[in-house]
Amino acid sequence: MALSGIQIFSFLPKSNCKECGAATCLAFAMNLAANKVQLEQCPHLTPEARNSLAQASAPPIRRVEVGTGPARAVLGEETVLFRHEKTFNHPPLLAAGLEDNRPDWENRLNSWREQQWERVGLSLRPEMVFLTCASQEAGQFQAVAQKAAELDFALALQGSAEILAQVLPSLASARPLLCAAQEDNWEIMADLALQYRCPLLLRGRGTEALAGLSGKLRQRGGQDLVLDAQTRTLAQTLASNVTLRRAALLDKNQGLGLPIINFASVAGGDPAAEVMAASLMICKYASIIVLSDFKRESLFPLLLLRLNLFTDPQRPMTMPQGIYPIGNPGPDSPVFVTTNFSLTYFIVNGEIENARYPAWLLIMDTEGLSVLTAWAAGKFVGDTIGAFVKKSGIEEKIKHRQIIIPGYVSGIKSELKEALPDWRITVGPREASRVPQFLREWNLQQNDAN
Amino acid sequence: MAFKPLACNGKTAVEYLGEKSCPVGGDNCFSFHFFEGARPSQPLLALEVWDIYPREWPDVCCQAYGRNLSSPLDWAAAALAAGAQAIALQLKSIDPNGLDAGPEPALGLVGELLDKIDVPLIVWGCDNAEKDALVLSTLAARYAGRKLILGPVEEANHKRLAPLAAEYGHTICATTPIDVNLAKQLNILLQNQGVPLEKILIDPTTGGLGYGLEYTYSVMERLRIAALQQNDQVLALPLICHLGKEIWKSKEARQLREEAPEMGEDNRGVFMEISAGVSLLLAGANILVLGHPQSLRGLRDFIDLLFSPAQAENELWL
Ligand code: SF4
Numbered sequence: 001m002a003l004s005g006i007q008i009f010s011f012l013p014k015s016n017c018k019e020c021g022a023a024t025c026l027a028f029a030m031n032l033a034a035n036k037v038q039l040e041q042c043p044h045l046t047p048e049a050r051n052s053l054a055q056a057s058a059p060p061i062r063r064v065e066v067g068t069g070p071a072r073a074v075l076g077e078e079t080v081l082f083r084h085e086k087t088f089n090h091p092p093l094l095a096a097g098l099e100d101n102r103p104d105w106e107n108r109l110n111s112w113r114e115q116q117w118e119r120v121g122l123s124l125r126p127e128m129v130f131l132t133c134a135s136q137e138a139g140q141f142q143a144v145a146q147k148a149a150e151l152d153f154a155l156a157l158q159g160s161a162e163i164l165a166q167v168l169p170s171l172a173s174a175r176p177l178l179c180a181a182q183e184d185n186w187e188i189m190a191d192l193a194l195q196y197r198c199p200l201l202l203r204g205r206g207t208e209a210l211a212g213l214s215g216k217l218r219q220r221g222g223q224d225l226v227l228d229a230q231t232r233t234l235a236q237t238l239a240s241n242v243t244l245r246r247a248a249l250l251d252k253n254q255g256l257g258l259p260i261i262n263f264a265s266v267a268g269g270d271p272a273a274e275v276m277a278a279s280l281m282i283c284k285y286a287s288i289i290v291l292s293d294f295k296r297e298s299l300f301p302l303l304l305l306r307l308n309l310f311t312d313p314q315r316p317m318t319m320p321q322g323i324y325p326i327g328n329p330g331p332d333s334p335v336f337v338t339t340n341f342s343l344t345y346f347i348v349n350g351e352i353e354n355a356r357y358p359a360w361l362l363i364m365d366t367e368g369l370s371v372l373t374a375w376a377a378g379k380f381v382g383d384t385i386g387a388f389v390k391k392s393g394i395e396e397k398i399k400h401r402q403i404i405i406p407g408y409v410s411g412i413k414s415e416l417k418e419a420l421p422d423w424r425i426t427v428g429p430r431e432a433s434r435v436p437q438f439l440r441e442w443n444l445q446q447n448d449a450n
Numbered sequence: 451m452a453f454k455p456l457a458c459n460g461k462t463a464v465e466y467l468g469e470k471s472c473p474v475g476g477d478n479c480f481s482f483h484f485f486e487g488a489r490p491s492q493p494l495l496a497l498e499v500w501d502i503y504p505r506e507w508p509d510v511c512c513q514a515y516g517r518n519l520s521s522p523l524d525w526a527a528a529a530l531a532a533g534a535q536a537i538a539l540q541l542k543s544i545d546p547n548g549l550d551a552g553p554e555p556a557l558g559l560v561g562e563l564l565d566k567i568d569v570p571l572i573v574w575g576c577d578n579a580e581k582d583a584l585v586l587s588t589l590a591a592r593y594a595g596r597k598l599i600l601g602p603v604e605e606a607n608h609k610r611l612a613p614l615a616a617e618y619g620h621t622i623c624a625t626t627p628i629d630v631n632l633a634k635q636l637n638i639l640l641q642n643q644g645v646p647l648e649k650i651l652i653d654p655t656t657g658g659l660g661y662g663l664e665y666t667y668s669v670m671e672r673l674r675i676a677a678l679q680q681n682d683q684v685l686a687l688p689l690i691c692h693l694g695k696e697i698w699k700s701k702e703a704r705q706l707r708e709e710a711p712e713m714g715e716d717n718r719g720v721f722m723e724i725s726a727g728v729s730l731l732l733a734g735a736n737i738l739v740l741g742h743p744q745s746l747r748g749l750r751d752f753i754d755l756l757f758s759p760a761q762a763e764n765e766l767w768l
Contacts, residue, residue, distance in 0.1 A: 081456075082675070084668040117712070119660070206766030207452045229767055234755045239485045240767035247452040256452055267755055272748040275721045279728035280752075283667075296714025300702070301659060301725040308664040309729070343662045350661075350701050433699070434547065 003057050005030035011049045011056075012042065019043055060248045061257045064199050064224045064287075066093075066128075067154030068175045073127060075226065075259035075287040081245060084313050091310040092282055094302060095128035095156060095290045100144040101135040109144075112294045113151040117303070120317055120342050124303040127152075130179075130290045133159030138166035149174045156201065156288070161188045172196035177226060177288075179203075186213055190222040199224040201261060206230075207243055214255040225258045226288065234267045234277055241285040259287030271298050282306050316368035317342035323394055324349065327358035331399040334359045334442055336428065337385060338406055339366040339374045347432040355436035357443055360397065364388045371406045382412045386419020404428040404442075453768035455486040460681035462674075462736075464491065465648050465688055467536070467621060468570030468597050474736045475688040480674060481732050482756040485768055492753055494737045495746050496536035496572060497529035498694050501559055502543050508704040510716050511742050522559055526567055532743035533750055536599075538572040539563065540695075544585050545576040553588040560589055564596055572599040572623070572739065574692070583607035587614045594618035601625060601653060601690075605636055612643035623690055625653040628665045630672050630685070637684045647683065651690045651737065658696035659726040666691070670733035691730045694741030697723045717744070724748040 009029035020041045022028035031037045061076040080086045116125035129148040133141040158179035180201040181189035193200035204210040229240040248257035267277035281289045319340045366374035374380035401423045407430030464476035479487020518524040543551040575582030586600045601623025626632040657663045677686035703719030723745035
């Protein structure tokens with residue numbers, strides 16, 4: 001939770017000694033609130049004040065990191081119950097469960113790594129393997145974990161304290177999530193996590209059990225925790241996740257202000273059941289979701305849902321300005337122009353693809369505004385579009401000089417004609433869903449003309 | 451022990467749909483939050499039925515119905531057999547950019563359907579405000595008292611439709627473009643035309659998965675907050691989402707394995723419909739209109755799981 005200058009001031013010595021470089025303690029507090037200085041610059045802070053300040057300024061849900069390098073991921077740090085209040089910050093990791101004694105473990109890992117898609121310039125892929133030591137052999141466990149880490153998966157390692165102690169010297173640098181501390185082993189697991197600086201999964205049946213364990217762990221110095229409330233039904237999972245999120249945000253309960261792990265198998269084992277369970281967990285507050293497998297047809301929908309819900313509602317997604325060829329267009333293919341709101345791009349692009357006629361799509365930077373809003377804001381009008389078309393480089397790619405503008409801005413036709421005197425301006429459909437029909441007719445006309 | 455209830459002083463209206471008065475709404479808590487409130491009625495899952503042969507529909511959906519698709523009546527019967535709790539007739543034939551049929555075929559078909567099915571009948575136009583007003587108002591007058599659910603009704607055509615729907619006892623789907631204020635404004639306009647609130651369903655406009663679903667999701671959450679926490683009666687109405695048509699027009703749902711092996715098996719579209727459906731149900735949807743019967747079964751299971759009676763067991767997690 002960010003503190004105000006006044007709140008910070010209440011913790012400072014109030015001696016105005018100027019050693020921090022500020023004229024007064026209050027000035028220092030204001031600078032600190034604005035992130036312009038570091039707390040360490042005041043040499044007179046008592047350890048108690050430092051502690052209280054750190055606690056008061058801690059995010060309501062602790063930031064926990066797992067993985068390193070390309071597999072590094074941040075969990076926690078969520079600040080709202082509903083995404084429209086601000087945004088959801090860190091998309092939940094999608095993990096697949098794996099037992100190290102499966103004969104096909106290597107094929108599985110390789111096939112999981114291949115499952116990725118490009119969208120809006122982002123790479124969509126699952127990022128974690130939840131590996132269980134079923135072989136009871138440290139060597140086997142370590143080999144599988146190593147391979148998963150090489151394939152850029154973050155790791156959750158589930159095994160006895162003895163097994164974990166054997167593999168951690170070589171695996172700790174990958175910063176795996178250690179699984180799991182519970183009532184009967186929390187001390188030894190906490191010590192392992194502290195020794196190897198790894199995050200630790202905390203397992204307790206129900207909220208009370210978790211709060212108790214989390215308190216004990218923190219006293220021992222273990223802070224980077226992930227909670228598993230061991231729910232047994234999907235209804236329990238929803239109740240538990242909502243309770244934990246509210247306890248963290250509304251009650252500032254630090255013992256429960258931690259990222260949550262959920263297991264999609266709670267709704268039953270078949271793929272449709274896992275899709276529905278994981279979808280609920282994406283919407284309602286999981287930070288790690290463990291599936292029984294990654295399969296393209298069920299993984300892709302979950303990645304899309306996650307992408308949608310974890311975009312910042314205050315910042316529309318945009319596409320880079322430029323020329324987008326669809327279906328191998330040539331010098332005679334039609335040219336469309338529209339705005340760089342990513343939704344606009346996706347829908348128009350999808351409809352042109354559906355129509356199966358190649359075309360050029362010019363995407364103009366309108367700061368993510370949709371066609372009508374960009375037009376109203378004066379960003380998608382005759383002279384701006386004209387200037388963009390000229391410098392876009394499309395003229396070198398085509399023989400004709402015809403451009404199709406969205407139906408909603410038919411009013412700018414004559415303005416655009418002035419800006420592009422050599423061009424024929426055609427008003428396209430208002431709704432993207434009419435684009436295929438429009439393209440069919442356009443192509444018929446062109447053929448007639450030839 | 452750690453549980454903090456969210457103060458809700460509002461409640462959404464219960465509405466009774468169709469000739470059998472099927473209840474929807476009446477929630478006094480967020481979706482499926484049984485640990486702090488009640489939701490007396492389960493969400494209603496409807497399936498699309500088209501009035502013409504669905505040439506544009508993806509193969510995966512067509513295969514689910516087989517030969518039944520050539521007759522809307524057979525299609526509806528198959529949809530009911532698959533578990534649909536409402537039928538959403540899509541009047542594709544009236545589209546001025548397509549067949550541009552007049553109201554007559556729709557009049558005949560709606561009559562036959564009303565006689566044949568005993569679940570609520572949603573009749574959906576072609577998204578052309580003028581044409582929809584013409585056809586839907588004809589239907590409203592011809593089937594007076596038969597409790598149709600008519601949509602989309604927008605600001606542009608509400609003046610022609612609303613008085614007739616009100617007079618003849620139909621329910622209206624009030625469609626606005628993903629905006630809380632516009633939704634409220636349209637409901638007030640409809641009231642001014644004599645439509646009682648309990649005859650209005652809010653259609654917030656549904657974005658597809660990967661195509662703006664998040665806008666719908668957040669507007670629905672805000673509509674629910676307005677209803678439950680701010681006690682805004684004008685917005686405390688059941689929500690209807692036309693999900694199926696958004697899912698099945700997207701390329702990602704339609705692609706077949708043989709053309710795009712990287713997309714996996716052909717049930718991917720069903721999973722997309724289930725995944726998006728779960729999110730809309732959580733955001734507060736009371737009625738979902740779906741395309742594929744298998745998605746309906748999946749979402750039925752989801753609802754059953756969350757309405758499960760083992761509530762006492764939840765207390766450990768509160
Ligand atoms: S160094 Fe510390 S005590 Fe001295 S003025 Fe700065 S904030 Fe105040």
